[in-house]
Amino acid sequence: MITCDLRYVIDPARTAEFEHYAKLWIPLVERFGGRHYGYFLPHEGASDIAYALFSFDSLAAYERYREQAATDEDCMAAFRYADKTGCIVSYERSFMRPVFA
Template sequence: MITCYLKYVLDPYQIEAFEHYGKLWMPLVEKFGGQHHGYFLPSEGANNIALAMFSFPSLAAYERYRQDSMKDPECIAAFKFAEETKCILSYERSFFRPVFGDQAQQPA
């Protein structure tokens, strides 16, 4: 399993638009076989940083999602919404291997 971690720098005056954007993407990730863990919006501290995390069974499954999302009308509409509102100034993407409490794994 691979988890994609996204750190967004937002326009602090467009938080509501970004929240709408996040609500568009959560079911789309799941539509393509991923599991979305949610968006985390500014509360205390920095007013322009948000996070998101979602997992796919493998990096190959994530790459398929990326390719397929570029052709999907709902995904294209979500990309366009962010572009039109300019709610996202920049973002960083990192990948992690999650460890959950219910997984019994032996050391390699």
């Protein structure tokens, strides 16, 4: 299993728009075989950092998802929404593997 950790810098004036964007992506990741653990928006402290976590069975499965998402109309609409609203300033993506008891 591989878990994708996304760290976003968001526009604090557009948190509602980012939340809408997040809600678009959760079912999309799941539709392509991933397991989404949710988005985590600012509550206290820094008001411009948000996170998302989701997993795929393997890096190859994640790469297939990325290829399919690049041509999927719903995914493209979500990307366009973020661009149009300017809710995302930047993001970083890293991959981790979980350790369970």
